[in-house]
Amino acid sequence: MSINSEEFYSVLASRMKASAIREILKIIQRSNVISLAGGMPDPATFPTEELNEAAKQIFAKDSARALQYSSTEGLQELREFILNWLAEDNKKADLDNIMITSGSQQGLDLMSKVLLDPGDIVIVELPSYLAALNAFRSYGGEMVGIPMDDKGMRMDILEETLNQLKTEGKKVKFIYTISNFQNPAGVTMSLPRRKRILEIARKFEVFILEDNPYDKLRFEGEPIPSIYSLGNEGYVISLGTFSKILCPGLRLAWILGDKEIIEKLVIMKQATDLCTTILNQLIAYEYCRQNDIDKNIESNVQIYRKKRDVMLESLDKYFPSEASWTKPEGGFFVFVTLPEYINTDEMFLEAIEEKVAYVSGAPFFANGKGQNTMRLSFCYPKEKDIEEGIKKLGQVIKKKIKN
Ligand SMILES: Cc1ncc(COP(=O)(O)O)c(C=O)c1O
Structure with missing residues (x-):
């Protein structure tokens, strides 16, 4: 007979759910999907x-x-x-x-x-x-x-x-x-x-x-x-x-x-x-x-700025006009809002089939909303993958747009 551990978990442990992001990252690491999902720094920035x-x-x-x-x-x-x-x-x-x-x-x-x-x-x-x-x-x-x-x-x-x-x-x-x-x-x-x-x-x-x-x-x-x-x-x-x-x-x-x-x-x-x-x-x-840590940060900023620019330019080029997104002055992330009738959670598997991943926005909203949003990160992928990934994602979204 084996022990039923569920009966022993604390209230705290029962309350904790596996992070959607971590589960996604596990799938992506095993495949050739372009990931715009995780918030990992670019290893090229590590001294x-x-x-x-x-x-x-x-x-x-x-x-x-x-x-x-x-x-x-x-x-x-x-x-x-x-x-x-x-x-x-x-x-x-x-x-x-x-x-x-x-x-x-x-x-x-x-x-x-x-x-x-x-x-x-x-x-x-x-x-x-x-x-x-x-x-x-x-x-x-x-x-x-x-x-x-x-x-x-x-x-x-x-x-x-x-x-x-x-x-x-x-x-x-x-x-x-x-x-x-x-x-x-x-x-x-x-x-x-x-x-x-x-x-x-x-x-x-x-x-x-x-x-x-x-x-x-x-x-x-x-x-x-x-x-x-x-x-x-x-x-x-x-x-x-x-x-x-x-x-x-x-x-x-x-x-x-x-x-x-x-x-x-x-x-x-x-x-x-x-x-x-x-x-x-x-x-x-x-x-x-x-070492001069500020100097290292300055060269990292140049790497990330370029990647941010590639993402914003690609979004302009490949996303439908019905989508809107934030234009960050720094950091790692762009947040996209799609028309209300598009559920980014449901669209996720279609995106994975096209070999591109993002994080759907709803889990970030404490009020249970945000089903039509997604987070895209430009920190980790290479510049050419950012453009390619946004192009693929643009195609997936365009198929969902109602005329
Ligand atoms: C807003 C925010 N807070 C905290 C953390 C955790 O950072 P650390 O690696 O220092 O634990 C992150 C990491 O992505 C973050 O984005």
């Missing part, structure tokens, strides 16, 4: 030789430390480096305000652990990052979505919604926003809205969780100060990561926030993994010490 050199030096001079346990807050030298590197945007932060995490995904998980009880409300953008929604959901968070336009989350609707929730006696714990080149929409929140969201957070006494992985991947236009840097009363917690600007394989990211909340997050992290791998932190720090 492989420099990281190899840094790793060799760490093993040669510091192996006892590199192979040992370390502090939960993270390597002090790396935290200091990040603070200095980001000083322009985060003048107020010092060592008590920063901790290292194993990817920003861990930051999302820890924030949920620290702030959410079942039934608590999290305000999210419509659409928003799927793995964040899953993290909030797994701790019993209930998502309320706020629509976006080309300037980011709509502040009028946010305020209205918070008023409504307050009247209903609902507890809102935080507003989750991806302020730059949003995943999946590619939209950036304007400066006036960043200032406004702070006023609103203060008025309703809720935290803002600013997730900022694409911040430095700006292709054009002026950088906008982060919400974290504009705020000054501890309302904002900010997540940054090396994943998109160095490489995701090291699994290194950081959280910036008030000392009190960092202390709580550190306690939670101890129960999760004791510490982020010190070996990787030392390698990253050695890399940053010996």
Whole structure:
């Protein structure tokens, strides 16, 4: 007789569903489908030789430390480096305000652990990052979505919604926003809205969780100060990561926030993994010490800018006039909206038959809408595959258009 594990799963484990994206990626990796689906960085952007050199030096001079346990807050030298590197945007932060995490995904998980009880409300953008929604959901968070336009989350609707929730006696714990080149929409929140969201957070006494992985991947236009840097009363917690600007394989990211909340997050992290791998932190720090990370990012920006241009030009050329899409100034993603009668989930298998993949938009929408939308990423495929993929996808969509 074998055990029926279903009967033993916690409420949390039962609530978690396999990510559609990960399942799709598994199929795609085995075939010759052009993938516009995953958000993986282009390996050509990884400074492989420099990281190899840094790793060799760490093993040669510091192996006892590199192979040992370390502090939960993270390597002090790396935290200091990040603070200095980001000083322009985060003048107020010092060592008590920063901790290292194993990817920003861990930051999302820890924030949920620290702030959410079942039934608590999290305000999210419509659409928003799927793995964040899953993290909030797994701790019993209930998502309320706020629509976006080309300037980011709509502040009028946010305020209205918070008023409504307050009247209903609902507890809102935080507003989750991806302020730059949003995943999946590619939209950036304007400066006036960043200032406004702070006023609103203060008025309703809720935290803002600013997730900022694409911040430095700006292709054009002026950088906008982060919400974290504009705020000054501890309302904002900010997540940054090396994943998109160095490489995701090291699994290194950081959280910036008030000392009190960092202390709580550190306690939670101890129960999760004791510490982020010190070996990787030392390698990253050695890399940053010996190389100019901004220069590497600048050459990565050129690679991604070109790919973005190829995608936007191809969309103009091959997509029907009934489709519309966002025009990101940075990051990895373009978000497409098709006529309401086209269901991108149903269209997916037809696209795979034509050897092109995308991510259908509905799972990104906390309100169950978005069936006629899709996310396209230009980060990973080669330029010629981006054009070819958009051409194939354009043909699939055109067959669905009603005259
Ligand atoms: C908005 C957003 N947040 C967090 C993450 C997770 O990043 P990390 O690799 O640092 O865990 C991603 C990765 O795609 C992302 O797009």
